[in-house]
Amino acid sequence: MVSKGAKEYAAIKLILFWILLLNWGVAAAKIIYGLLSRCTSMTADGIHSFADGASNIICLVGIYLASQPTDSDHPYGHKKYETFFSLGIAILLFLAAFNLGREGISRLFHPVLPDIDTGSFLVMLATMIVNVAVMRYEYKKGKELQSDLLVSDSLHTRADLLTSLSVVITLVAVKLGYTFIDPVATLLIAAFITFAGFEIMREGARVLCDSAPIDDIKRITDIIMSVEGVQACHKIRSRGRPDDIYLDLHVQVKPNMHIDRAHRISYAIEAKLKEAIPEISDVVVHMEPKEE
Numbered sequence: 001m002v003s004k005g006a007k008e009y010a011a012i013k014l015i016l017f018w019i020l021l022l023n024w025g026v027a028a029a030k031i032i033y034g035l036l037s038r039c040t041s042m043t044a045d046g047i048h049s050f051a052d053g054a055s056n057i058i059c060l061v062g063i064y065l066a067s068q069p070t071d072s073d074h075p076y077g078h079k080k081y082e083t084f085f086s087l088g089i090a091i092l093l094f095l096a097a098f099n100l101g102r103e104g105i106s107r108l109f110h111p112v113l114p115d116i117d118t119g120s121f122l123v124m125l126a127t128m129i130v131n132v133a134v135m136r137y138e139y140k141k142g143k144e145l146q147s148d149l150l151v152s153d154s155l156h157t158r159a160d161l162l163t164s165l166s167v168v169i170t171l172v173a174v175k176l177g178y179t180f181i182d183p184v185a186t187l188l189i190a191a192f193i194t195f196a197g198f199e200i201m202r203e204g205a206r207v208l209c210d211s212a213p214i215d216d217i218k219r220i221t222d223i224i225m226s227v228e229g230v231q232a233c234h235k236i237r238s239r240g241r242p243d244d245i246y247l248d249l250h251v252q253v254k255p256n257m258h259i260d261r262a263h264r265i266s267y268a269i270e271a272k273l274k275e276a277i278p279e280i281s282d283v284v285v286h287m288e289p290k291e292e
Helices: 006-037 040-066 080-109 118-145 148-175 181-208 217-225 259-276
Strands: 232-241 244-253 280-289
Touching: 006 040, 006 118, 006 148, 040 080, 040 148, 040 181, 080 148, 080 181, 080 232, 118 148, 148 181, 217 232, 217 244, 217 259, 244 259, 259 280
Parallel strands: 244 280
Antiparallel strands: 232 244
């Protein structure tokens, strides 16, 4: 897939908008029913779903900034804003995990008996079905559009799905008389959310700290060596996002080669690399004489 353009960014914005509406609908159902039934794990799960909606707003802001064209202050473009704002989702997750963990510990020492009925199970099962559909669709589109924000947000939704499953288990346990399971499940939910946050931060750090997006150096070398006139290449480095890769390398040619010929070779190298790997946005070729 080629680097994202206006069409791809518009598609991402539309996806995020509809997921925002779904997340807040799911959150409202869980929080209202959780408060009415005094089930802390269901309320906790609803707060997590509401955080999903807040993360969608962060994503929309990040996508808006990332889609801006290059300017004098950002000659390499604004696409890393997408990665940067994905870290905001991780921060939201950590805050939610902290608050839920505090509530779970409080309920361990000051237990409250939840009111569990058929409606509780129906609300959780219905919201889980919605979450499964949202997670699968958002992750799929995130990979297709190579969007850090969509993939990160789908991981956020996956955490919501896991916590919803733990809430269903809690409802069954409470119905059987094991009321202590409710605060314990709330603490487990906090742990799930924390893990999802670390997973998002790890992926974002790879891009922002310039980890190499291309690890198959042999493939790059083979492409370069297929260009007529190239005798050797080395110091191949890559950085950037998976959909916005910047590559620089050193190429050796005959020492008596005219500069015009060497210049045409550098253009041929760039064209072949971009053809083979469309995610490459720019290639810097440093020409060197090959010692006899």
